[in-house]
Structure formats: structure tokens, C-alpha cells
Amino acid sequence: xxxxxxxxxxxxxxxxxxxxxxxxxxxxxxxxxxxxxxxxxxxxxxxxxxxxxxxxxxxxxxxxxxxxxxxxxxxxxxxxxxxxxxxxxxxxxxxxxxxxxxxxxxxxxxxxxxxxxxxxxxxxxxxxxxxxxxxxxxxxxxxxxxxxxxxxxxxxxxxxxxxxxxxxxxxxxxxxxxxxxxxxxxxxxxxxxxxxxxxxxxxxxxxxxxxxxxxxxxxxxxxxxxxxxxxxxxxxxxxxxxxxxxxxxxxxxxxxxxxxxxxxxxxxxxxxxxxxxxxxxxxxxxxxxxxxxxxxxxxxxxxxxxxxxxxxxxxxxxxxxxxxxxxxxxxxxxxxxxxxxxxxxxxxxxxxxxxxxxxxxxxxxxxxxxxxxxxxxxxxxxxxxxxxxxxxxxxxxxxxxxxxxxxxxxxxxxxxxxxxxxxxxxxxxxxxxxxxxxxxxxxxxxxxxxxxxxxxxxxxxxxxxxxxxxxxxxx
Numbered sequence: 001x002x003x004x005x006x007x008x009x010x011x012x013x014x015x016x017x018x019x020x021x022x023x024x025x026x027x028x029x030x031x032x033x034x035x036x037x038x039x040x041x042x043x044x045x046x047x048x049x050x051x052x053x054x055x056x057x058x059x060x061x062x063x064x065x066x067x068x069x070x071x072x073x074x075x076x077x078x079x080x081x082x083x084x085x086x087x088x089x090x091x092x093x094x095x096x097x098x099x100x101x102x103x104x105x106x107x108x109x110x111x112x113x114x115x116x117x118x119x120x121x122x123x124x125x126x127x128x129x130x131x132x133x134x135x136x137x138x139x140x141x142x143x144x145x146x147x148x149x150x151x152x153x154x155x156x157x158x159x160x161x162x163x164x165x166x167x168x169x170x171x172x173x174x175x176x177x178x179x180x181x182x183x184x185x186x187x188x189x190x191x192x193x194x195x196x197x198x199x200x201x202x203x204x205x206x207x208x209x210x211x212x213x214x215x216x217x218x219x220x221x222x223x224x225x226x227x228x229x230x231x232x233x234x235x236x237x238x239x240x241x242x243x244x245x246x247x248x249x250x251x252x253x254x255x256x257x258x259x260x261x262x263x264x265x266x267x268x269x270x271x272x273x274x275x276x277x278x279x280x281x282x283x284x285x286x287x288x289x290x291x292x293x294x295x296x297x298x299x300x301x302x303x304x305x306x307x308x309x310x311x312x313x314x315x316x317x318x319x320x321x322x323x324x325x326x327x328x329x330x331x332x333x334x335x336x337x338x339x340x341x342x343x344x345x346x347x348x349x350x351x352x353x354x355x356x357x358x359x360x361x362x363x364x365x366x367x368x369x370x371x372x373x374x375x376x377x378x379x380x381x382x383x384x385x386x387x388x389x390x391x392x393x394x395x396x397x398x399x400x401x402x403x404x405x406x407x408x409x410x411x412x413x414x415x416x417x418x419x420x421x422x423x424x425x426x427x428x429x430x431x432x433x434x435x436x437x438x439x440x441x442x443x444x445x446x447x448x449x450x451x452x453x454x455x456x457x458x459x460x461x462x463x464x465x466x467x468x469x470x471x472x473x474x475x
Contacts, residue, residue, distance in 0.1 A: 144191015
């Protein structure tokens with residue numbers, strides 16, 4: 001049995017306490033006034049997109065974008081349903097994203113076409129089609145990266161573009177009796193495609209009157225006179241001599257222009273009356289609560305302008321203005337191609353990690369990106385176009401992201417932000433704060449609402465560099 005321990009033995013000796021000959025600072029603080037900062041918030045970002053967009057004040061709650069009649073429809077991307085490595089099917093409804101089937105409504109015919117595709121695996125380096133060879137199959141890219149190239153005038157290989165997930169091959173053969181591939185396509189990575197025998201497709205088209213009419217209309221539309229952007233052309237003569245009869249015409253308009261309605265972000269701010277009444281020195285509690293709430297609303301507003309499926313940039317930029325990186329990481333060549341696709345590019349938007357990945361590629365080539373001054377800030381730039389960080393652009397689980405290029409302003413037919421000023425109880429432009437009353441628990445409520453949207457006036461006002469790898473690449 002353990003012997004009992006006396007209390008004198010178990011009690012530890014008291015530590016020596018410091019002896020003060022004057023008032024301690026700990027005690028003095030009880031009578032002192034503490035200097036405080038305003039409440040801080042880590043989630044506040046620079047929000048360059050909101051700052052750089054020209055904002056158009058719309059009074060009717062909607063903004064209609066009128067355009068010239070478009071004859072050449074941009075490329076679309078289809079979607080797939082996968083139930084295993086060998087069971088991949090194209091979703092029939094998404095076949096209408098292809099230019100030749102745009103607007104086609106016979107779902108039964110689309111299902112028949114989708115059932116005729118066959119899965120084919122492609123190894124890296126394999127040539128899928130050769131320029132000048134007969135078109136025997138049409139293809140849909142399920143997964144992988146393919147390069148479209150041709151032979152130049154002096155025998156060198158010229159890269160025409162990159163084809164990736166959801167793209168199609170074979171539309172150029174429609175309307176030709178003996179179609180030939182105009183360029184070659186090579187697989188850069190291992191991938192999967194869906195192949196459809198061309199004769200099988202043409203045989204089905206001949207047996208389906210609605211589909212034959214759809215293809216005929218597509219062929220006729222491609223033969224109509226159009227400018228380089230695919231808009232209905234205006235007949236004219238130039239460089240003539242004498243009394244030539246001049247052709248007449250008119251500028252036709254799109255009969256179904258798109259309208260953008262203002263979207264919104266809302267929240268209800270709740271503050272207890274006792275807090276609002278008693279704890280307002282040196283800072284007003286309600287004002288601080290409202291300030292941080294508005295900061296969060298503005299952060300969500302920028303996220304919506306990038307990611308919203310109705311009007312956000314990532315989902316509404318024309319597919320014809322989307323390109324893929326040539327090698328994975330963003331190189332100066334990639335940004336040059338993105339820049340060349342439009343006039344007066346005002347800015348790039350990229351995730352900070354994508355900007356770092358671009359700098360690494362510049363370092364490898366011994367290049368030093370320039371800078372431009374934007375509102376007193378020295379911003380990195382490429383070819384004089386500033387690169388603005390935007391953390392709202394997502395990074396996929398595969399560590400890929402996108403870089404967006406924008407031309408802005410109504411005058412330049414660019415991208416514009418939409419809002420409405422002068423709304424009731426406006427606190428900031430197009431943002432109002434409405435007092436909703438005090439409930440039975442003495443809680444005051446304020447409805448905080450921001451109204452906004454975005455419009456792309458013409459397709460080439462915005463472009464995307466996709467499949468941008470942000471990880472480190474080995475030397």
C-alpha cells in the first residue's frame with residue numbers, strides 16, 4: 001500500500017512573483033483607451049474585372065445586343081455520356097452544337113446518328129487524318145489533344161490550331177461529292193474519339209427528308225456572300241473604270257437578338273438593436289457590418305461575371321474564340337495567338353498561378369515581360385496588354401485553368417458591364433440597402449441587393465486560352 005502523502009509535501013512551492021514598485025502595464029490597461037482597427041477581411045481581392053469593365057447604365061432592366069445577320073455559325077462542342085472505357089456515347093441533344101445541325105429539332109434522327117458512332121482509341125503521335133485524302137469518316141473528340149497542321153509553301157509543317165474535347169471533324173465535307181481533308185490531324189496525347197462512317201451518314205441523310213433539308217440549308221448558307229467574319233455581305237464594286245452599274249444592297253440584321261436581363265446578389269443583414277444602440281464608439285457597428293457585407297457581395301458579383309452560366313465569361317465566349325495551348329503551360333506563342341484573334345485587346349484575366357506559369361515560360365526563353373501603369377499600379381504586361389490577376393477563374397482538379405482576353409467598351413464593340421443607377425434607397429451605384437424593420441426579438445434587418453450583368457457585343461470581343469497547365473514542368 002502506498003504511504004499517504006502529507007499536504008505539506010504535495011503542495012508545490014509558490015513561484016516567485018515579480019515585485020513592482022510602480023503600477024503594472026496590465027493594470028494600467030484597465031483605465032486606458034485601446035486604439036482599434038476596423039474589422040479586417042481576408043477574402044477581399046483586387047477585383048480588377050469590376051474596375052476595368054466600362055459600366056453601361058440601363059434604365060429598362062434589360063439590354064438588347066443587335067448584330068448583323070450571321071451566316072457562318074461558329075464551331076460548337078458536343079457532350080458525352082460515359083459508362084466505362086468502351087461505352088462512350090454522344091448525347092443526342094448536343095449534336096445541335098455542330099454547325100451543320102444547329103437548330104435541327106428532330107430528336108429521333110439525332111438519336112439515330114448518335115447510335116452510329118463507334119469508339120476508337122488513339123495513341124500519342126498517331127495521324128488521324130491526312131490532308132488531301134478522301135473523307136471516309138467524321139469524328140468527335142471525346143478526350144485528348146490533337147493538332148491540325150498542313151504543309152507550307154516550302155515544305156515546312158505549319159500548325160493551324162489545336163482540337164480538344166467536344167470538337168468535331170468533318171463539317172467541311174458537307175455539300176461535296178468527293179470530299180477531301182483540307183488539313184492533317186495528329187494526336188499529341190493518347191485520346192478517345194467517336195468515328196462515324198461517312199457513307200453511312202450520307203445514306204441516312206438521303207433517307208431522312210428533314211435532315212437532307214438541314215444539310216442543304218447549311219450548304220446554301222455557306223455559299224452565300226459573306227465577309228471574313230461570316231456576316232451577310234453588302235455587294236459593292238471597287239477599282240472600276242467607266243460607267244459601271246453599281247450593285248445595290250442593304251445591311252441585314254439578326255432577327256433574334258439576345259437580351260441580357262440584370263442579375264442580382266442579395267442577402268439580409270441582421271443587427272441586434274442593443275448592439276446598434278450601445279456599442280458604437282469609436283466605430284458604428286451597423287456601418288461596419290454593412291461595409292463587410294458589401295465587400296462580400298462585390299466579391300460574389302465578380303465571381304458571377306466570370307462563372308455564371310447565363311452571362312459569365314467562361315460560359316458565354318463564342319466557341320470560335322476558344323483556343324487551346326500548344327504544349328500545356330501558357331507560352332508567349334499561346335498569348336500571341338490569343339492576342340491576334342481580335343483588335344484592341346485591352347486586358348488579360350488569369351488566375352495568379354497561371355500568370356506565374358507564364359512567367360516561368362518567359363524565363364526559360366530569356367524573355368522579360370513588360371509592365372504598364374494602370375491607375376498608379378505597375379501591372380505585368382505582354383505586348384503592352386496588362387495581365388490582371390483574377391482568382392475567380394477556377395483551376396480544375398487536373399491543374400488546368402483558362403486565360404481570358406477582352407476588348408472592352410461600347411464604342412469598340414467590346415465587353416461591357418451592365419447595371420442600373422438611381423434605384424430606390426441606393427447606397428452604391430446599382431446597390432441598395434433597404435430597412436426591413438425590427439422583429440419580436442429586437443433584431444433589425446436590412447436587405448442588401450446588387451444588380452448587374454455583362455454583355456459581349458460581338459463574338460470576337462472576348463477569347464479564351466484553354467487547357468492552361470499551372471503546375472511545374474520538368475526541364
